[in-house]
Amino acid sequence: MSFFSFTIIRSAPFRVLFPLLLSLPLCISVDQFLIFLTPYHSLISTFPYIMLSIVIFLSQPFNQGATGLVALLMVVSFYLVQRYVGIADLTDIQKFAFCLLVFALPVNLFMIHFLPEKRLLSRFGINYLLLILFQVIWCWLLLEQITNENVSWLWSAYLKPIPALSSSPLLLIIISIFLTLISAFIVLFRNANFDHTIFINLLFSTIALIFFDTPQISAICFSLAATLLLLGIITSSHELAFVDQLTELQGRRALEIEMEHINGLYTIAMLDVDHFKLFNDSYGHRTGDEVLRLVAQIMKQTEGNASVFRYGGEEFIILFKGKNSNQCLPYLNELRSKIAKYDLVIRDHYERPILDKDAKNCGQNGGEHKTVNITVSIGVADSINNRTKLHTLGADEVLKAADKALYRAKSGGRNRVTNLRFA
Numbered sequence: 001m002s003f004f005s006f007t008i009i010r011s012a013p014f015r016v017l018f019p020l021l022l023s024l025p026l027c028i029s030v031d032q033f034l035i036f037l038t039p040y041h042s043l044i045s046t047f048p049y050i051m052l053s054i055v056i057f058l059s060q061p062f063n064q065g066a067t068g069l070v071a072l073l074m075v076v077s078f079y080l081v082q083r084y085v086g087i088a089d090l091t092d093i094q095k096f097a098f099c100l101l102v103f104a105l106p107v108n109l110f111m112i113h114f115l116p117e118k119r120l121l122s123r124f125g126i127n128y129l130l131l132i133l134f135q136v137i138w139c140w141l142l143l144e145q146i147t148n149e150n151v152s153w154l155w156s157a158y159l160k161p162i163p164a165l166s167s168s169p170l171l172l173i174i175i176s177i178f179l180t181l182i183s184a185f186i187v188l189f190r191n192a193n194f195d196h197t198i199f200i201n202l203l204f205s206t207i208a209l210i211f212f213d214t215p216q217i218s219a220i221c222f223s224l225a226a227t228l229l230l231l232g233i234i235t236s237s238h239e240l241a242f243v244d245q246l247t248e249l250q251g252r253r254a255l256e257i258e259m260e261h262i263n264g265l266y267t268i269a270m271l272d273v274d275h276f277k278l279f280n281d282s283y284g285h286r287t288g289d290e291v292l293r294l295v296a297q298i299m300k301q302t303e304g305n306a307s308v309f310r311y312g313g314e315e316f317i318i319l320f321k322g323k324n325s326n327q328c329l330p331y332l333n334e335l336r337s338k339i340a341k342y343d344l345v346i347r348d349h350y351e352r353p354i355l356d357k358d359a360k361n362c363g364q365n366g367g368e369h370k371t372v373n374i375t376v377s378i379g380v381a382d383s384i385n386n387r388t389k390l391h392t393l394g395a396d397e398v399l400k401a402a403d404k405a406l407y408r409a410k411s412g413g414r415n416r417v418t419n420l421r422f423a
């Protein structure tokens, strides 16, 4: 999968639109779905258990606790639906149990957005699970106590369905849709990995609620949600392995893979922020991080079909395929000068993050906004062997040559691009 398509998959609009588009054919032609799936009846009823169990199992080693919590909630809900309320001719008590479940599921799913600690086996994860257990026991005790007569009044008072729309109570549908919409906004504005898993499950449980009368609908919706959860775990793990979390550039692992397969004519440029240690010491590590993010943003705009990687620390790599180093120099000089010209506003003491203790230049009395400029040095080398004039150098040699060129750029005074042809 190319980095471009991966960036799209991680984007907030995609994370909202894709599940919506997937759910659309289901909503429009639910009957066709059923006809198609009838032969697979028993598989469909067990599929959510299989998929959700895999998700729960993978969530801990893959450090995706929130997804694990979501999957756990979904598996319990699916069991309850299948076991107690997914049957025809419900009694009033069963209808009441159904209402408790379809109220509790979206509310509990939604709460995960705001859990401060998202690991499954953490204090918050365990407290959350205890809360779910408490709700299950409370509901069970309640259901043991009440009789059909106790709850029959609820249908006409609060839990009236609108038959033309759905057999489920309108109030519960509204709550579920409302929480799903807010969840979509949270994905759009925050887009943390766990946010979209919550959104997906809210969306599909809402669809199951709306079409609850349709046979197998909960199995279909829970299957789709579980499949997307699993895909979510896989893409998040891919992201952790290949994307640098600070700059959101491709990371060193992605570069190594690229280097393993690269051949022919190409140019590697190694970029290093000048006097970055001094910058960190003067303005703090957090401000240093902001600078790295900024440099990454500007690097992403490099022309010439460049691929940009964070190599480590304040070093970056720019790869130009199909070009020799002379052809890349204009793009690299433009990049260097763009970074040098960028006026970086250093925020004053009160706006700066509290943790930024290591900064020496924080004004004790609030200080003023200060504008600084940073520069970068760039070493360039290509895969052309100077002796044979053929592009036969291996990636390791070109990387070493770019490193050597960078060293020369630094010792030559910094804020410059130095081209080195391997000899």
Ligand SMILES: Nc1nc2c(ncn2[C@@H]2O[C@H](COP(=O)(O)OP(=O)(O)OP(=O)(O)O)[C@@H](O)[C@H]2O)c(=O)[nH]1
Pocket: 246, 272, 273, 274, 275, 276, 277, 278, 280, 284, 285, 286, 287, 288, 289, 292, 312, 313, 314, 410, 414
């Ligand atoms: N803020 C921040 N600093 C980092 C990060 N990674 C590495 N650094 C810092 O980058 C600095 C690199 O310093 P040096 O390698 O000594 O080089 P320099 O100060 O940039 O000097 P020259 O390269 O010679 O111009 C060190 O202080 C590291 O702590 C990071 O992710 N964030």
